[in-house]
Amino acid sequence: MLSRMAPYMGVVPFGNQWTFYSVVMAIFMDRHDVTEATTAEHVAQLHQQDLKVQDQFGCRGMTYWFDQKRKTAFCLIEAPDKNAIFRMHNHAHGQVPHKIIEVDPGIVESFLGRIQDPEKAQDTALNIINEPAFRTIMVLKLKPGSLKPRASLTPLLGDYLDPIVDMLNKAGGDIVRQNEGSFLVSFKSVTKAVQVSLEIKSYLYQTSKGEVVHKIGLSAGVPVSQNGSIFEDTIRIAERMCQVVAGQTVITSEVKELYDSENTRGLQQINCIRCLTRPTETFLNAFLDYTELNWKNTAAKIDDLARSLGCSRSKLYRSVISLTGLSPIDFLKEYRLNEALKLLKKNAGDISEIADETGFGSVSYFSKCFKRQYGYSPSENFKIGSGII
Incomplete structure (x- = not known):
């Protein structure tokens, strides 16, 4: 659920007088696709220009992320509406966002680890942030190995949940959501996400003896894409792979490419992981959209x-x-x-x-x-x- 913030108090000119106004604020995240020449220092300078004029538009810049490799920047801003953000950016430097979505700050922090600027790495005038918002997303689902009906999974899963949570935490996974038998987890490292998937598989195989079975879907992406909620496209494909694709652990082509680029032993050599191709992912989405x-x-x-x-x-x-x-x-x-x-x-x-x-x-x-x-x-x-x- 989206979180509406406290009213913003401000003044605007009206004729020869100033008129006070109050609006309910919300938190938004925007996406900027920047040029190849753009650097982290350049983005930090643009952020400072936003901060200089933000009060004129009733906005408050909270923090941002910049991905040097993918040439994307994401700003987290408290504002009365999307139009105020667009006008602020346009007035400050002309670099307007390509997409703006409303977000819950608690959910943003769960996925990305912070909602404020990190401390300065060096004693410089600019707080240069070169930190991607790109994440590997895991959907993990557990269910009984038998078909016996039960009122709750908690007694069955109780012995297995704490060790799984501990494995996810040690791998750097941020647990965004945990329901009965279901996890949504965010990772900065694709390698750690894949490795902990294998650890969970091995652990359940050795300890549950078939009492508990699992499915894992791994995808990767950015927080703001074409749809309206944070990591929506990335979560959807992970959920769908976990829901319908045959195989215990299923990953997207992007996860495979990223993992292979970081490791000498590629995923093709790991038989227990199913890697989808891009055409297969497209077919999966079209097939389930129709269904x-x-x-x-x-x-x-x-x-x-x-x-x-x-x-x-x-x-x-x-x-x-x-x-x-x-x-x-x-x-x-x-x-x-x-x-x-x-x-x-x-x-x-x-x-x-x-x-x-x-x-x-x-x-x-x-x-x-x-x-x-x-x-x-x-x-x-x-x-x-x-x-x-």
């Missing part, structure tokens, strides 16, 4: 999906099976069952209502599919009130 939009539509046909993705029916089958281990029809059925399970856990209706809501033609067919997938009937899960993840 999320149309999964309730019982009239939707496989040919409609193939047409939407711009491929033949046979190529669609090959691609989906390669990606998920399931045919398109079986994948859609499993997707609907997972959505039904979520509704059952929320007590969002009786079994017949949930069967209808999730696109199954009858309660009996729904119950049959559900039991085949999870090992118990919807009515058993319904009585417990919540089931497995």
Whole structure:
């Protein structure tokens, strides 16, 4: 949830008088794509120019990040609205942002480690910050190895969570969110993110003896992209890889390239990690975009999906099976069952209502599919009130 700050008090000229005003402030992050010639010192100078004029626009520059390699800068600013930030930058130096999003400062700190300027590294007039906001994002999900329904995962996972948290912390991972059986973690180092993924796999294999299974998705990116929330695109692909791609640990092509550039032993030599190619990532996103939009539509046909993705029916089958281990029809059925399970856990209706809501033609067919997938009937899960993840 976004955090609205205290009202900002200021004055503006009105005729021959000054008028007091009060506006509710919010925190924003903007993105600047800078030229190849731009240096960290140049960005620090631009930041100082912002600070000189910020009061005229009701803004307060909190800090910034600069990535010399990728030529991007991200400013964290308290302001009444996005337009005030745009006008402040334009007035100060003309370097206007390419994108502005509203953010929660607590979430920013969880991902990036700070919301204020770091201390000066040297005794200079400028506080030159050459620190990328680029992060490797991990989505880790744990679930029971058996299909037995249960009211809570906490008793089952309790013995494993603390060691996993300790591993993540030692690897420099900032835990942004931890729910029952689910972690969202931010890493500065792609190598450490990959290495701790392997450590978690080894630990669970040796200690849980199949009682707990896991999936990990690793992606990498910047906090402000095309969508509206922090690291949204990066989190989405990590979530999707973790959700549907066959394999315990799945990584994007960018994570692989970064890891290979930092290590003599490339990821191709590590059999337990699945590396997606860029075309496969594009297909995954297009496939799930269509599925999320149309999964309730019982009239939707496989040919409609193939047409939407711009491929033949046979190529669609090959691609989906390669990606998920399931045919398109079986994948859609499993997707609907997972959505039904979520509704059952929320007590969002009786079994017949949930069967209808999730696109199954009858309660009996729904119950049959559900039991085949999870090992118990919807009515058993319904009585417990919540089931497995």
